[in-house]
Amino acid sequence: MKTRxxxxxxxxxxxxxxxxxxxxxxxxxxxxxxxxxxxxxTMTILGTVMFYSxxxxxLTILLGFSGLVSLGTAGFMGLGSYMAAYFTEDMKLPFLxxxxxxxxxxxxxxxxxxxxxxxxxxxxxAIATLAVxxxxxRLFDIDKFTHGYSGKNGNYPIIFGLELDKSYTFILITxxxxxxxxxxxxxxxxxxxxALLAMKGSEAAAQAMGINLLxxxxxxxxxxxxxxxxxxxxxxxxxxxxxxxxWNLLLSLNFIGIIIIGGMRSLSxxxxxxxxxxxxxxxxxKEIPGIANIDGLQYVxxxxxxxxxxxxxxxxxxxxxxxxxxxxxxxLQKILKKPQEAEVGS
Amino acid sequence: xDSFLRILFSSLETGSFYALAALGIIIIFxxxxxxxFSIGAIGxxxxxxxxxxxxxxxxxxxxxxxxxxxxxxxxxxxxDFAIMRPSKKVTRINKEIMTLGLIIIFIGISPMIFGVLPxxxxxxxxxxMKILGIHVDYNTILNxxxxxxxxxxxVLFLQKxxxxxxxxxTASNETAARLMGVPSKNITTAAWAVGAALSTLAALMxxxxxxxxxxxxxxxxxxxxIACVLGxxxxxxxxxxxxxxxxxxxxxxxxxxxxxxxEWLDSSWADPILYLLILxxxxxxxxxxxxxxxxxxx
Numbered sequence: 001m002k003t004r005x006x007x008x009x010x011x012x013x014x015x016x017x018x019x020x021x022x023x024x025x026x027x028x029x030x031x032x033x034x035x036x037x038x039x040x041x042t043m044t045i046l047g048t049v050m051f052y053s054x055x056x057x058x059l060t061i062l063l064g065f066s067g068l069v070s071l072g073t074a075g076f077m078g079l080g081s082y083m084a085a086y087f088t089e090d091m092k093l094p095f096l097x098x099x100x101x102x103x104x105x106x107x108x109x110x111x112x113x114x115x116x117x118x119x120x121x122x123x124x125x126a127i128a129t130l131a132v133x134x135x136x137x138r139l140f141d142i143d144k145f146t147h148g149y150s151g152k153n154g155n156y157p158i159i160f161g162l163e164l165d166k167s168y169t170f171i172l173i174t175x176x177x178x179x180x181x182x183x184x185x186x187x188x189x190x191x192x193x194x195a196l197l198a199m200k201g202s203e204a205a206a207q208a209m210g211i212n213l214l215x216x217x218x219x220x221x222x223x224x225x226x227x228x229x230x231x232x233x234x235x236x237x238x239x240x241x242x243x244x245x246x247w248n249l250l251l252s253l254n255f256i257g258i259i260i261i262g263g264m265r266s267l268s269x270x271x272x273x274x275x276x277x278x279x280x281x282x283x284x285x286k287e288i289p290g291i292a293n294i295d296g297l298q299y300v301x302x303x304x305x306x307x308x309x310x311x312x313x314x315x316x317x318x319x320x321x322x323x324x325x326x327x328x329x330x331x332l333q334k335i336l337k338k339p340q341e342a343e344v345g346s
Numbered sequence: 347x348d349s350f351l352r353i354l355f356s357s358l359e360t361g362s363f364y365a366l367a368a369l370g371i372i373i374i375f376x377x378x379x380x381x382x383f384s385i386g387a388i389g390x391x392x393x394x395x396x397x398x399x400x401x402x403x404x405x406x407x408x409x410x411x412x413x414x415x416x417x418x419x420x421x422x423x424x425x426d427f428a429i430m431r432p433s434k435k436v437t438r439i440n441k442e443i444m445t446l447g448l449i450i451i452f453i454g455i456s457p458m459i460f461g462v463l464p465x466x467x468x469x470x471x472x473x474x475m476k477i478l479g480i481h482v483d484y485n486t487i488l489n490x491x492x493x494x495x496x497x498x499x500x501v502l503f504l505q506k507x508x509x510x511x512x513x514x515x516t517a518s519n520e521t522a523a524r525l526m527g528v529p530s531k532n533i534t535t536a537a538w539a540v541g542a543a544l545s546t547l548a549a550l551m552x553x554x555x556x557x558x559x560x561x562x563x564x565x566x567x568x569x570x571x572i573a574c575v576l577g578x579x580x581x582x583x584x585x586x587x588x589x590x591x592x593x594x595x596x597x598x599x600x601x602x603x604x605x606x607x608x609e610w611l612d613s614s615w616a617d618p619i620l621y622l623l624i625l626x627x628x629x630x631x632x633x634x635x636x637x638x639x640x641x642x643x644x
Contacts, residue, residue, distance in 0.1 A: 069439075116625070116629055119629055119632055120628055120629065120632040123381060123574075123575060123579065124575055124628055124632055124633075124634075127571060127572055127575040127628070128625055128628055128629075130568070130571070130572070131572070131621035131622070131624060131625045132621075132625070134568070134617060134618065134621050135618040135621055135622060138614065138615065138617055138618040139618075141614055248564070249564075249567075249568060250446075250449065253383060253443075253446045253449075254446070256439070256443060256446075257443045257446050257447075260439065260440050260443045261443075294458070296454050296455075296457055296458045297454075297458065299450065299453070299454035300450070300451050300454035300455050300458070302450060302454075303447045303448065303449070303450030303451035303454060304447070304451060306443070306444070306446070306447035306450065307429060307444050307447040307448070310433070310436060310440050310441075310443060310444050310447070311429075311432060311433055311436065311444075314435055314436045314437065314440055
């Protein structure tokens, strides 16, 4: 038992270092943009992918690890985004204070939803969260705070008097993303993660083992809404604009789509899935000549692509790398084996 | 009294849109055990087809509607053959996300074929009549009756015919149904076809009130989903009742909220308050209005 724990500790540290390397590579991109190697629009899309990844990771913990469904992700993300816009633009609060409040309020609501999840499950829970999300979304129509359907402007964050521009905001998002990945990785590989997995497997069995369902359901919902609202805050400070209709059911469904495409129980899967859903159509499909010429085909293709991935990789696209590794190993073995067989034959 | 009657007729009309879509969702849910998020998108796509036929061929509205529903049946069958049948190893929630992919495809493909301008689909019949002192459009009466007739036919079909029995058997236990020689695969395909046709009917009945555009069925989709939860997934008629309850509740709130005399409380708060009430109801009765309690075995 002890050796296993040590093993998990070292492998955990290895994963964390991988995350840091991943973050460092991405943080270089603004520099390349400065040299003109990478276009500014590519940066915008990658930034978008990153804060959506944070939100998706919240859902990975909620759905992938705890087995609780939420259709309210978009509502919480929108709430974070609008609150950040209101606090920094209208009330001129400092960025960090505004961040704290605009994350705290959604988390409190999320924990309340967690209480509801003790009584209902499955589709009923999904619809309950959808109802919460729709209620929140209706708040975005109040002109006084949100400017209603003309949308609300945001700004780049100011930290300790230092005004960030787009590139620095990009780096800030990268740092937050890596921190969140390390944090999630650590607690998912510790007691919390095991408790959540046990709860997903069987609630009754988990209870019998002494796992407090109330505590862990509230934790799961709290974390999911924390990540969603954090993603929303970063959205507002990076895109600098928020609009009521952005935060609809389709976006919430997209997040479920992301973690299913990427891999239900993998943090890197969430990032990969987000890239496939939000980055791939813009960055890759648009570059293919036949698709780019026809208006809207790129959008249709992303839908087709989603279905194809689920049909062929039900366990998530993160397995593609494993498959590539396995097949390349096989091919290598074949190549290495062939001359030997020929020798035997002669 | 007048206003109440007006609310009642309006609720029955919108209720039939929700109820038809909810029936489409529930028949697919019961036979293939997946929640179909794309039912609204399918209806929207076929409403575009009906409008196109109406404008290009100059046929009467009802002919266009029937052609669109036939197309919808084909669409449903194609979806089942192309996506649902090959995905045997795919888990339930993954299949549901595939219907999300379908939404993206339909929303993307409609403007490509039919253009981005909003189109107008006319009423089935014009004119109005006086009932109990208020004017009611013939079209409203037609919509209400279509809704009720379809619902009654549906329930009769399920309860009285052999095919209906096959559907019910498949819905209650697919493996057992197959052992008994019920062609459960064909039943599922038929369910997709019927679901698509019902959603198209709902879209075409809704179309004269608004323009035909890619977002036209969003509200119907959300309310139909909530109707299924409110009515419970275990019966076929539960979601229908849920749909009418939601419609009535929504219209009553929209009408009476501004009359309460609270300044900021206008009719745009109807949906949040309705959803909050439904949320409370679900928490108190977790299996919906008609829902039977499912006893979980550990």
